[in-house]
Amino acid sequence: MIPLSYFVTLSFLLFTIGVIGVLIRRNILMILMAIELILNAVNINFVAFSRFSQSIDGQVFVFFVMTIAAAEVVVGLAIVIVAFRRRATVNVDEFNLMKW
């Protein structure tokens, strides 16, 4: 049996890759994809702790996280499409209308 700390380490590394992706990419679609990586890291943690605490509740939370991820992607991509129609760019540096 694989120890719990292996899964937690995998989840930490995946979370870190996601955070770095959010911080370094200039493209807003890539930022949304990196958020997916972060959510998957959290899901791995939930399922691992659910398995090792002998309880199903963690998997129920994974279910809700997936629901929210789907809703977030749909609304986020709709906002990106509207922004692309107005500014003809997906570069986050160009979205500076509210910068003072």
Next chain:
Amino acid sequence: MIAQLLFLYFSAVILGSALLAISLRNMIYSALSLLVTLIHVAGIYVLLNAEFVAAVQIIVYAGAILVLYLFVLMIFNVKLDERVLHLHYPLGIFLGLVVLAEMVIVYWGSGAASVERVVGPAAWNGVGNTQALGTALYTRYLFPFELASVILLVAMVGAVALGKRINKPASLKTSESANGKKTLSGTPVDSRVESRQ
């Protein structure tokens, strides 16, 4: 032994393709390596005796969310600009490593990692993972389950409302077209732009 080898394979592919996903220049390739990551996360779930979550992972993430990303990427047809990273990307990598260090310190520093866990059979052994999850979802978590469906409805309505082209009022449209004709004198390009709006 087999389980450990499988875990090593899945985690190596997950981390490698996640790194590729955030570093490749072409966004289609990034989306496809994100797909590889998500499918291998489903393998990790199977290793943890969570078969239903693994199936939902493949159906929802790989089947729906990734297809949505690819769809948007292909209708955008964004040209690859010369710079895909921020100028301050070393700072971003440093901040990510700070987050990693914080998680490592909290997990291994607090002694949570050294707590001996009982690794017996899964709690849902005997009834099946899907049945156990369904029982929990429809009894104890019934209200959050219904709320999740409301959230999906709101997201659907919001996406349709955002993505719809706003029809201008008739008076505004005619005045604009008159203006365009005056300045551009009705060239074919001009009329095409008009018909698109």
